[in-house]
Amino acid sequence: xxxxxxxxxxxxxxxxxxxxxxxxxxxxxxxxxxxxxxxxxxxxxxxxxxxxxxxxxxxxxxxxxxxxxxxxxxxxxxxxxxxxxxxxxxxxxxxxxxxxxxxxxxxxxxxxxxxxxxxxxxxxxxxxxxxxxxxxxxxxxxxxxxxxxxxxxxxxxxxxxxxxxxxxxxxxxxxxxxxxxxxxxxxxxxxxxxxxxxxxxxxxxxxxxxxxxxxxxxxxxxxxxxxxxxxxxxxxxxxxxxxxxxxxxxxxxxxxxxxxxxxxxxxxxxxxxxxxxxxxxxxxxxxxxxxxxxxxxxxxxxxxxxxxxxxxxxxxxxxxxxxxxxxxxxxxxxxxxxxxxxxxxxxxxxxxxxxxxxxxxxxxxxxxxxxxxxxxxxxxxxxxxxxxxxxxxxxxxxxxxxxxxxxxxxxxxxxxxxxxxxxxxxxxxxxxxxxxxxxxxxxxxxxxxxxxxxxxxxxxxxxxxxxxxxxxxxxxxxxxxxxxxxxxxxxxxxxxxxxxxxxxxxxxx
Amino acid sequence: xxxxxxxxxxxxxxxxxxxxxxxxxxxxxxxxxxxxxxxxxxxxxxxxxxxxxxxxxxxxxxxxxxxxxxxxxxxxxxx
Numbered sequence: 001x002x003x004x005x006x007x008x009x010x011x012x013x014x015x016x017x018x019x020x021x022x023x024x025x026x027x028x029x030x031x032x033x034x035x036x037x038x039x040x041x042x043x044x045x046x047x048x049x050x051x052x053x054x055x056x057x058x059x060x061x062x063x064x065x066x067x068x069x070x071x072x073x074x075x076x077x078x079x080x081x082x083x084x085x086x087x088x089x090x091x092x093x094x095x096x097x098x099x100x101x102x103x104x105x106x107x108x109x110x111x112x113x114x115x116x117x118x119x120x121x122x123x124x125x126x127x128x129x130x131x132x133x134x135x136x137x138x139x140x141x142x143x144x145x146x147x148x149x150x151x152x153x154x155x156x157x158x159x160x161x162x163x164x165x166x167x168x169x170x171x172x173x174x175x176x177x178x179x180x181x182x183x184x185x186x187x188x189x190x191x192x193x194x195x196x197x198x199x200x201x202x203x204x205x206x207x208x209x210x211x212x213x214x215x216x217x218x219x220x221x222x223x224x225x226x227x228x229x230x231x232x233x234x235x236x237x238x239x240x241x242x243x244x245x246x247x248x249x250x251x252x253x254x255x256x257x258x259x260x261x262x263x264x265x266x267x268x269x270x271x272x273x274x275x276x277x278x279x280x281x282x283x284x285x286x287x288x289x290x291x292x293x294x295x296x297x298x299x300x301x302x303x304x305x306x307x308x309x310x311x312x313x314x315x316x317x318x319x320x321x322x323x324x325x326x327x328x329x330x331x332x333x334x335x336x337x338x339x340x341x342x343x344x345x346x347x348x349x350x351x352x353x354x355x356x357x358x359x360x361x362x363x364x365x366x367x368x369x370x371x372x373x374x375x376x377x378x379x380x381x382x383x384x385x386x387x388x389x390x391x392x393x394x395x396x397x398x399x400x401x402x403x404x405x406x407x408x409x410x411x412x413x414x415x416x417x418x419x420x421x422x423x424x425x426x427x428x429x430x431x432x433x434x435x436x437x438x439x440x441x442x443x444x445x446x447x448x449x450x451x452x453x454x455x456x457x458x459x460x461x462x463x464x465x466x467x468x469x470x471x472x473x474x475x476x477x478x479x480x481x482x483x484x485x486x487x488x489x490x491x492x493x494x495x496x497x498x499x500x501x502x503x504x505x506x507x508x509x
Numbered sequence: 510x511x512x513x514x515x516x517x518x519x520x521x522x523x524x525x526x527x528x529x530x531x532x533x534x535x536x537x538x539x540x541x542x543x544x545x546x547x548x549x550x551x552x553x554x555x556x557x558x559x560x561x562x563x564x565x566x567x568x569x570x571x572x573x574x575x576x577x578x579x580x581x582x583x584x585x586x587x588x
Contacts, residue, residue: 077530077543084547085526088554091519094561218540226538231530239531250523269565280558284551 002322003159006152009326010168013334020191021176021184030180035365036110039181040349040372044105046186046265048274054189054342055262055275056282057196059252061339062147064290065200065332066311071236072294074307076228078237080291082245087283089250093263093276096254098488099416100263101272106484111346112260112412113354119415119481121474122423123358125430129408130350132434133257136404138379141343142386143401144336145169149387154312155329163388169337170384174377177341182265185341192334197286199331203320204289207296210319217292220299228298244453248402251457254412255405258339258346269488340383348375403441403453407433410457410464416485418468419478425468433460515560522550522557 027034037043046054071079100115109115113133117126145166152165176188211217218229227233231242253259266272296319297310304313311332315325352372357363363371410429414421436459439445440452447455510518530543537543 077547080544081526081530081547084551084554085523087551088519088523088526091516091554091558091561094558095516098565214540218544222538222540229538229540229542229544230535231543239527242531243527246526273562273565276562277555277559280555284555287551288548 003156005322005326006156006160006329009330010333013330014172017172017176017188017191017334017337018179020188021179024183024187025180026183034369036349036353036369036372037108039369040110040345041261041265042182042186044265045267046182046271047267048271049278050186050190051262051266051271051275052278052282053193054186054338055259055279056286057189057193057335057338058258058262058342059279059339060196060283060286060335062144062151062332062336064286065196065293065328065335066147066151066308068287068290069294069297069311069314070307070309072228072291073298073304073310074234075236076225076230076233077291078231078233078242079294080287081231082237082242082249083287083291085246086249086252087280087287090253090276090280090283092251092253093272096412096416097263097272097276098269099485100260101266101269102488103481103484104264107481109264110353111350112257113350116408116411116415116426117354117358119477120411120421120423120426121477122427123354125411125423125426126354127358128427128430129411130354132408132430133350133405134347134379135434136401137256137258137343137347138382139386140401141340141379141383142389144340145383145387148333148336150308151312151329151332154309155316155325157316166384166387169333169340170380172333172337173340173344174380176337177345178373178376182345185338185345189338189342192331192338193282196331196335197282197289199324199328200289200293201285203315203324203328204292204296206321206324207300207314207319208292211296211299217295217299221295225298225302228295240450240454244403244451246453247457248406248453251406251409252402255402255409257350258342260412261346261349340380344376344379344383347379348372351375351379403456404434404437406456407437407460410461414464414468416482419475419482420468420473421464421478422468422471422473424471425464425466428467429460429464432463510560512561512564515557519554519557519561522553526550 031038068079068083071082100112103109103115103119107115107118109118111126111130113126113129116129117123146162148169149162149165152160152168153162177185208214208217211220221228225234227235232238248255262275263272266275293314294310297304297314300317300319301310301313304310314320315328320328349372352368352375356371357368360367407430411421411426414426433456437452437456440447440455446452526547529546534542534546
């Protein structure tokens with residue numbers, strides 16, 4: 001594949017993406033009276049179709065077509081099971097989504113961390129959640145940038161350097177998120193999601209066909225790589241490894257603020273339902289396609305030195321026409337950028353809303369927004385520097401980030417279901433739990449032979465419960481919060497959203 | 510079946526994702542082993558979510574009318 005063809009495709013993608021981003025601008029995101037809710041939440045008026053595509057593009061990143069395909073190449077069908085457990089975990093949106101939506105409407109939350117701070121009656125909970133999210137999500141964003149670096153370098157045979165790929169995706173992510181906030185992110189996401197699914201499915205069908213069809217592909221796997229069709233398979237997916245990978249990812253839809261923040265945005269519960277079901281259909285297809293890529297690469301190129309090269313090698317091979325290969329390459333680039341820009345936007349909203357505004361308590365919404373816009377490129381540069389470290393196994397690093405974020409889950413579930421939960425309990429689970437995860441990853445320790453992915457959640461749960469029982473809860477804020485959340489599906493949120501008490505989070509913090 | 514029943518169905522599906530491939534299908538080296546099983550689980554998860562969310566109200570939220578871009582609570586929340 002020629003370098004000129006790759007650059008031409010990237011430039012076309014850039015022009016179309018920027019065009020969509022500019023067209024998405026509206027008075028709620030770029031007018032004179034724009035506020036935090038307008039810029040970061042689209043004024044809570046996003047429709048179901050766009051939300052579904054954007055949720056899909058945000059969730060599925062370079063990890064899928066590069067990382068998951070690589071994991072399938074290295075570990076066989078266990079990679080598919082790992083992703084299906086994550087997929088089932090998105091059902092948490094059906095349970096918690098209406099609750100997030102109802103309390104967000106009533107109390108005016110912009111970020112999930114702001115919600116926790118208000119629910120537990122302590123701004124330190126909001127600050128700790130925001131900082132923990134940055135700590136774990138910036139490396140996650142960096143993993144996506146590195147994915148683009150590997151992709152462009154692999155497909156161009158090294159003519160485009162790793163660093164060039166990382167720079168290109170960083171600049172695109174900054175532009176797409178900066179132009180109109182969540183509106184430009186969601187509309188460019190939607191375009192990118194459609195592009196990703198159509199292009200990747202076409203290539204999967206083409207490659208499988210050129211390898212003799214589905215039956216031939218699986219027959220070859222059964223004959224030459226029989227272990228790849230079972231677990232633990234070639235060895236990567238031992239039961240404890242599988243458990244360590246899947247537990248954090250099962251809770252991804254709650255623990256990752258770039259997706260849980262989306263639960264504040266739909267215009268109605270009907271829109272939220274469309275978002276969820278649309279995402280699930282998209283996600284299932286995309287997962288199967290990514291796994292088929294990994295299997296196809298295993299059959300076509302069984303001796304690759306590095307599993308992350310499975311996708312670039314496949315795309316650059318004779319099985320894929322160069323024009324289609326470059327289209328999919330842009331699809332993967334789009335997948336990475338659409339995840340990174342959402343993460344950057346969410347983190348900037350958290351830093352301005354939950355950190356800056358809790359320090360500068362007199363800061364107006366306009367000032368918070370200005371700070372948020374300044375923070376955006378700073379986060380991008382940090383992610384860029386992390387990506388430059390060129391850490392190799394993309395999927396494992398990405399999961400390490402999810403392991404760190406899972407420590408927020410007990411405080412989120414407790415917020416809705418356990419009135420006895422306290423701010424001290426939430427803080428202990430997030431701060432100490434997060435430090436335990438970092439210590440386990442840094443030291444490489446596996447207590448009782450179990451990886452950090454298995455330890456993170458039980459440690460956080462134990463800390464949350466024990467410390468909560470030893471401290472005094474804020475029953476007033478808990479009661480009002482849980483009552484509002486409880487009205488979500490029974491009345492379509494009307495009681496919650498329509499009978500505002502006028503109590504804002506700030507009234508308590 | 511109620512939404513609660515379907516939610517329990519999802520938890521059972523998740524549990525089966527560990528038990529069945531690592532237990533019953535551990536020696537089935539073919540497409541109709543773990544690959545097919547996880548495919549079926551994926552489809553059933555979609556069905557379960559359609560059923561869990563069927564009670565979601567269809568109306569727009571009460572404050573969805575064109576407006577000055579702010580909720581009542583937000584107007585009071587200038588910091």
